[in-house]
Amino acid sequence: MSLRRFLVDPAALGGPVVVLPPEEAVHARRVLRLAPGDPVELLDGSGRRAAATIEQIDRRRVTCRVQEVSRPDRPRPRLVLCLGLLKNPAMDLAVVKLTELMAAAVHPFTSTRTVAKSRDQGKSARWDRLAGQALKQCGATYRPHFSEPAPLARVLASAPAEAARLLLYEEHRGQTLAQALRAAGDPDEVWVVVGPEGGLAPEEVDQAAKAGFSVCRLPGATLRAETAAIAAAALVRFGGMGE
Amino acid sequence: MSLRRFLVDPAALGGPVVVLPPEEAVHARRVLRLAPGDPVELLDGSGRRAAATIEQIDRRRVTCRVQEVSRPDRPRPRLVLCLGLLKNPAMDLAVVKLTELMAAAVHPFTSTRTVAKSRDQGKSARWDRLAGQALKQCGATYRPHFSEPAPLARVLASAPAEAARLLLYEEHRGQTLAQALRAAGDPDEVWVVVGPEGGLAPEEVDQAAKAGFSVCRLPGATLRAETAAIAAAALVRFGGMGE
Incomplete structure (x- = not known):
């Protein structure tokens, strides 16, 4: 089973808690049926990748707590x-x-x-x-x-x-x-x-x-x-x- | 406009006249609306390519007259x-x-x-x-x-x-x-x-x-x-x- 990945705004990846964008939140809750504590990966599309876990997941919002942020090298050339x-x-x-x-x-x-x-x-x-x-x-x-x-x-x-x-x-x-x-x-x-x-x-x-x-x-x-x-x-x- | 290509049986590419398989014939007549004299390319899927022209095209069958058969080298490796x-x-x-x-x-x-x-x-x-x-x-x-x-x-x-x-x-x-x-x-x-x-x-x-x-x-x-x-x-x- 592959890791659940979500795409978030680059600005959102700054702090320890990230709120998933509405579409991603619906996917996490209704399709993947994730629960608090489930590990996820957050990508910002600009190079950063965060290991995180689901913190809160309900109809109003889905939040993730970030454990670690990394930025793999951009490939050369x-x-x-x-x-x-x-x-x-x-x-x-x-x-x-x-x-x-x-x-x-x-x-x-x-x-x-x-x-x-x-x-x-x-x-x-x-x-x-x-x-x-x-x-x-x-x-x-x-x-x-x-x-x-x-x-x-x-x-x-x-x-x-x-x-x-x-x-x-x-x-x-x-x-x-x-x-x-x-x-x-x-x-x-x-x-x-x-x-x-x-x-x-x-x-x-x-x-x-x-x-x-x-x-x-x-x-x-x-x-x-x-x-x-x-x-x-x-x-x-x-x-x-x-x- | 790209050349019209048809796939034929390898055995069919032996002689000067090739009868198109039923599916290809329908495509030539109804979709491409080809007429006698139209240039086509025939491929046999086993390496041979023939330059040909439509000879007869009607509801019963579509035949092509072959001008030249070539066999491009099989790529190495x-x-x-x-x-x-x-x-x-x-x-x-x-x-x-x-x-x-x-x-x-x-x-x-x-x-x-x-x-x-x-x-x-x-x-x-x-x-x-x-x-x-x-x-x-x-x-x-x-x-x-x-x-x-x-x-x-x-x-x-x-x-x-x-x-x-x-x-x-x-x-x-x-x-x-x-x-x-x-x-x-x-x-x-x-x-x-x-x-x-x-x-x-x-x-x-x-x-x-x-x-x-x-x-x-x-x-x-x-x-x-x-x-x-x-x-x-x-x-x-x-x-x-x-x-």
Whole structure:
């Protein structure tokens, strides 16, 4: 049986007693049927994790007494995924899996071949919620920052020059992502651009190359966009950079 | 617009004219509304891909004329994923993504902490169907072999001694998967064992180690089982083995 985890406001984790937010309180009481003394874990999504026990649990509120707060190191390198806005369920899947894989930020972008609707506002609030659920399931402590979809050019321009900046392009015949990561050495931050369902247009790839992004590929595969993003994140996170 | 792909029987790809299976024929006619002369791609799931055009399309049957048959190389190393049987939707997600990542075989296993129901027969037929749909979406040519769930010990015993044999264990404090893959050199075949939702029991890990599996870990992460399997497959496939 896995530990019961709850997501709380970062400000709430300061004192010895934490009041669970209303949704979490309902879940603790009605679904999990917790009782005073039951051990729980509190996550604030900003890096802190608290070992706690249920103190009071009733219809009005659920409070937890904090035993110990820790802050696991933020994984290095900092991973920033620039992902062409995808239709669901692909986008939601990418959000959840990139959260598990501890991306620091996800910048969805629109480009000439974007097919997902990009006009609705409030997408990032939905992704925040999904990522919060993912944190509770997997126990990771940092929730990625999700920005609202923006045009590709604006996302490219926001990458710092000192970051390793890579772009996956399925038509590329040169270096692989693994080679590009090895060539990058041991950077503090890695940006990876992955196009939408229909791919990036050749002129968008040129534009990114001019902006300082190295073009690379995942050899021998035709992956769906969300799978390419997940595979790239796995390589950055677990491929042995800096080992 | 992506190319229309259909899955056909390997035996059917021998001659110049291929009759689409009933389900594919309905899809071609009613959903895609294809017409004679429309270009299509035929996959047999066993490595062959044919460029073809619709020849005849009516209520009785849909035939395609084959222009050219190719067989892309099977990716090296051959990847065999031994995955603790998972509850859905996690299991279905793993099946689809491992197909995209070109696993050669997936051997689901039952172990002391298995929570998914393992008694239903015919699971592998469902996975075959899902994998077939994944092939059509991503254009990969090899469908993994899915075996029916079997006890862990039997799956471990079926691994050939010459394969690189690895096991992911979240409690392990030694080598990482990236290090284990580098130490393996350039094997023809890599087996990776990933436990079910509740993980492997310590005695099962010992049992695997005695059977010749090297224990390793994905550093700094608590991943859901299906995500660990996908991340491991991405590392084997794209991590630069043998480059």
